[in-house]
Each structure stands twice: as structure tokens, then as C-alpha cells.
Amino acid sequence: MTHLKLAKLTLYVALCAILSSCSHYPLSNQPATNIIEMPFAVGNKFLPRPIITPPEQILSLSSEHKKALRDYFNQKENRSMLPNKRLAQYLEDYVENYFYFNQTLTANQSLAKSQGNCLSLAILTTAFANHLGIDIGYQLVDSTPVYQEENGIVLSSEHVRSLLYAPKQELQNGISFFSRSAIAIDYFPERNLRVKRQVNKNEFLAMFYRNRAAESLIQKNNILAYWQLRKALELKPNDQHAINMFALVHEYHGLKVHAEALFKYGIERTDDKLNILKNYEIFLQREERFKDAAKITRQLSSYKTKNPFDWIKRGNNSLAQGRHYEAKRYFKRALKLAPYVHQAYFGIAKSETYMGNHKAARRALKKAKENAFELKNKELYQNKLIALKRES
Known part of the structure; x- marks a missing residue:
């Protein structure tokens, strides 16, 4: 199996906030389950009912984008390559101008804006493969989750890689090989990742609605999140x-x-x-x-936590009770699990400030600013640095 490392994507691994995946299995026209058995409130508690993106729209492509893909695919210099390799090359060229954006987009939205999160890119890959008739499969692989916090909600990621399959080879009498080569389009291009399981098409679409619901929760839009989760649970009970x-x-x-x-x-x-x-x-x-x-x-207590925000929570509790050195230890435990979490550096800065270690506090604030993604957090840490410098 060939592994293709997509340019630009590995820089944003820590920012792929929510769960994402895809699959090549056919989509059922029927809901996967009757979710009426689940003890949720009826829809009239969540009105007015919003318009939810229908499944067929998630993977649709505009005529303009279909033409651009076909033109590239049929160029004379590309015809000697197998179809899956041609698409992989097209994706690699495309993402050079693709920017990370922490929102889950449909294929058309992602193309129009040249941006999106990890799931948006998986959706785009699927839309291209579907249009070209290339078989695509997806694997949920075992990797370290990535955590972040927005508006008090801790988000974690799972890692899914896509497989673009070579055409089927047929022998005489219509017998086909079941084993085919594939190119792995991998956001974490590490070798020897353990495959946990396959992901089917219904679950892939459910993840789109689940991502959208998480985004709605962050925006405190309970009504929209409710209907998005209803759709997700119809697809994957x-x-x-x-x-x-x-x-x-x-x-x-x-x-x-x-x-x-x-x-x-x-x-x-x-x-x-x-x-x-x-x-x-x-x-x-x-x-x-x-x-x-x-x-x-x-x-x-029987679970071994891998979530850095569990330690950050303990650290903040210790700070509130005046146990500053203990708090610092908890924040350091968080950084051992996830050295990219800016909240842990900020916690260390607060601990050091309370203990009178202003130089160490400034170092921690600089690290917090370096690791913060959103401008509002960078500005917060910069203002704290200025204030701390005045006090020193």
C-alpha cells in the first residue's frame, strides 16, 4: 500500500477538532434505526425546526468543479497513471492552497472557500472519488486523540484515513481479484498505525451531522444541535x-x-x-x-485518563484553593499528554505568578501565546505579558 502525505495537512493535525471519517460502502435509503426508542424529548420542544443539510448535498460538486476535475484527469500527461493515483496527485496539488478552518463544510463549500477542517477534506476526497467512479474506503486507526476547549466544551478527535483503490482486475469468466492496491490519503502519515475498524457510509454521514452539532453546541444553538443529532442517530444508532x-x-x-x-x-x-x-x-x-x-x-477512578483537560480542571481547582505548587504539577501533567494545549501553559503562568516567580510566569505566558490558535486568546496572553512586565 502506498502512503501519500498531503502537503499542508500535517501542520494542522492538532487543530482537527472534531470526529471525522468516510467510507466507500453504499448509503442506505432507510434510517438505520427507529430512534423513537431513545428517551429524548419530542421535536416540539425544539422549535422552530431548522433546515438541515440533506445527505446528498454533503458530497455534491458543482458543474464547474466537476469540469476542472475531469480536465485534469483526462490530460494527456496523466493518462498513464492509474485513476486512484491521478486523484491522489490532484488532491496533493489542490491542498497546497487549502487553509485550515475550524468548521465542517460540504464539498462545494470547501471548494468555494479553499478551507475546512479534517472532516471537510475527507468529504472533499469522497466527492471527487464518487464523481470519478473510484472506489474509496476508510479506516479508523489507533492514534493519540487531539484535544481542545471552546466555550467550555472539550473536543477530541479521532483519526481516519482514506484508501483510494486501484481498478478491479478481472480474470477470465468474469472472476475478479478481491485484493487490490490502494493509496492511503493520510492526515497523520505515520507508518504502522494499528487499524481499529472499517467505517461505513452511514457512519461517515452521521459524523458530518455530529460535527455540525458540536459546532452548534459551541455557539449555544441547542435547537440546531438537537435536529443535527437526531439525523446523526438515525444514521448510526x-x-x-x-x-x-x-x-x-x-x-x-x-x-x-x-x-x-x-x-x-x-x-x-x-x-x-x-x-x-x-x-x-x-x-x-x-x-x-x-x-x-x-x-x-x-x-x-478505574479509567486511566488521556484527556489533558482533566488535569487542567484539577489544576484550576487547586489554584482556587490556594495550593499553587500542586496546581503547577497538575498543569505539567496536562502538558505531558498534550504539549500543544495553551490553557495548561496559562495555568502554569498563574501558578508561578501567585508564587512570585514572575520570570517563569512570563516564559509560560509566551508558550501559551505560541500555542493558542484563536486571536482572542493570543491577545489575552499578550495583555497578561504586558501587565506582568509592569508589575515586575
């Missing part, structure tokens, strides 16, 4: 990530009975319970049901 967000949407919308029922539903029916348990613990603490929350805390 018992998706732990979607159920987790669905419970949060209900909680934020004031439907606490439904929220708790969804937390319990997800805990009972999904294999990966960690995030659902964490959010259920927080839910119970907000409701001041501390005995119930303590039971969930005991369950969580």
Missing part, C-alpha cells in the same frame, strides 16, 4: 458520541429529566462510556446530588 451530546443538548435546554435518561441510556448501551460518565458526573454535581455523583466518580 447507539453512537456514544452523539448520545453524549444529545444528553448535553437536553440539559442545556432545561430538559433535565430527559438529559439524565439519555446519560443512563448511553451508559447502558455503549462500550466507550468515559465521556458520558464524566458529563453525567458533572450533571449530578450541578444538581447537588453529591452522593449519586460520588458513585460515578468511583466508576471513573
Whole structure:
């Protein structure tokens, strides 16, 4: 199998915020399940009902973009290459002018803006492959999750790589080879990644709606997130990530009975319970049901956390209680897991400031500024640096 490292993409790995994937399996015309069995609130609690991007629009291409792709594909100098290699080359040329943008876009939107996040690029690859009739497959691979926080919501990524398959080879009597070469279009071009499983087309589309729902949650648009998650769960039932967000949407919308029922539903029916348990613990603490929350805390103690924001939370709690050196240790634990998380550097800066170590605090603030992606955070850290310099 050939691995193609796409130019520009590896620079933005830490910024691919939400879950993404694709697949070559056919899309069913029927919903994957009757989600009426799930304990969510009826739609009249989330009105007015917004317009949701239909599945067929996600992967559609404009006539202009189809023509540009065909023109490249049929150029004389490219005809000697296998179709999957030609498309891989086209993608490599295209992404040289493609910029990271933390929003999930359809194929046409991504082309129009020359930007998008990791899932947007996977969608674009799929749209190109579908138009050219190239078989495409996707694998969920085992890699270190990337974490970030926006508006109090911690986002984590999964890594999916796409496979562009060479044409089928037929023998006599119509017998085909089942084993074919493929080019891996990989956002993490590491060798020897362990493949966890295949991802089918319905799950791919569900991830688009799940990404959009996460973006809506960050913007505090509970109504839009509700309908996007309804669509995601129609396509992939018992998706732990979607159920987790669905419970949060209900909680934020004031439907606490439904929220708790969804937390319990997800805990009972999904294999990966960690995030659902964490959010259920927080839910119970907000409701001041501390005995119930303590039971969930005991369950969580058996999990080994890989989320740096768990340590950042502990660090902030220690800061609030005046335990500054302990807080610094927690922030350093976060950086061991994710050295790109600017909030951990900021926590160290606050710890050092409280302990009177202004020089160390300035170093930490500079690192926080270097690792911050959004302008508002960079400006915050710059202002803190100026203020600290005045105090020194």
C-alpha cells in the first residue's frame, strides 16, 4: 500500500477538532434505526425546526468543479497513471492552497472557500472519488486523540484515513481479484498505525451531522444541535458520541429529566462510556446530588485518563484553593499528554505568578501565546505579558 502525505495537512493535525471519517460502502435509503426508542424529548420542544443539510448535498460538486476535475484527469500527461493515483496527485496539488478552518463544510463549500477542517477534506476526497467512479474506503486507526476547549466544551478527535483503490482486475469468466492496491490519503502519515475498524457510509454521514452539532453546541444553538443529532442517530444508532451530546443538548435546554435518561441510556448501551460518565458526573454535581455523583466518580477512578483537560480542571481547582505548587504539577501533567494545549501553559503562568516567580510566569505566558490558535486568546496572553512586565 502506498502512503501519500498531503502537503499542508500535517501542520494542522492538532487543530482537527472534531470526529471525522468516510467510507466507500453504499448509503442506505432507510434510517438505520427507529430512534423513537431513545428517551429524548419530542421535536416540539425544539422549535422552530431548522433546515438541515440533506445527505446528498454533503458530497455534491458543482458543474464547474466537476469540469476542472475531469480536465485534469483526462490530460494527456496523466493518462498513464492509474485513476486512484491521478486523484491522489490532484488532491496533493489542490491542498497546497487549502487553509485550515475550524468548521465542517460540504464539498462545494470547501471548494468555494479553499478551507475546512479534517472532516471537510475527507468529504472533499469522497466527492471527487464518487464523481470519478473510484472506489474509496476508510479506516479508523489507533492514534493519540487531539484535544481542545471552546466555550467550555472539550473536543477530541479521532483519526481516519482514506484508501483510494486501484481498478478491479478481472480474470477470465468474469472472476475478479478481491485484493487490490490502494493509496492511503493520510492526515497523520505515520507508518504502522494499528487499524481499529472499517467505517461505513452511514457512519461517515452521521459524523458530518455530529460535527455540525458540536459546532452548534459551541455557539449555544441547542435547537440546531438537537435536529443535527437526531439525523446523526438515525444514521448510526447507539453512537456514544452523539448520545453524549444529545444528553448535553437536553440539559442545556432545561430538559433535565430527559438529559439524565439519555446519560443512563448511553451508559447502558455503549462500550466507550468515559465521556458520558464524566458529563453525567458533572450533571449530578450541578444538581447537588453529591452522593449519586460520588458513585460515578468511583466508576471513573478505574479509567486511566488521556484527556489533558482533566488535569487542567484539577489544576484550576487547586489554584482556587490556594495550593499553587500542586496546581503547577497538575498543569505539567496536562502538558505531558498534550504539549500543544495553551490553557495548561496559562495555568502554569498563574501558578508561578501567585508564587512570585514572575520570570517563569512570563516564559509560560509566551508558550501559551505560541500555542493558542484563536486571536482572542493570543491577545489575552499578550495583555497578561504586558501587565506582568509592569508589575515586575
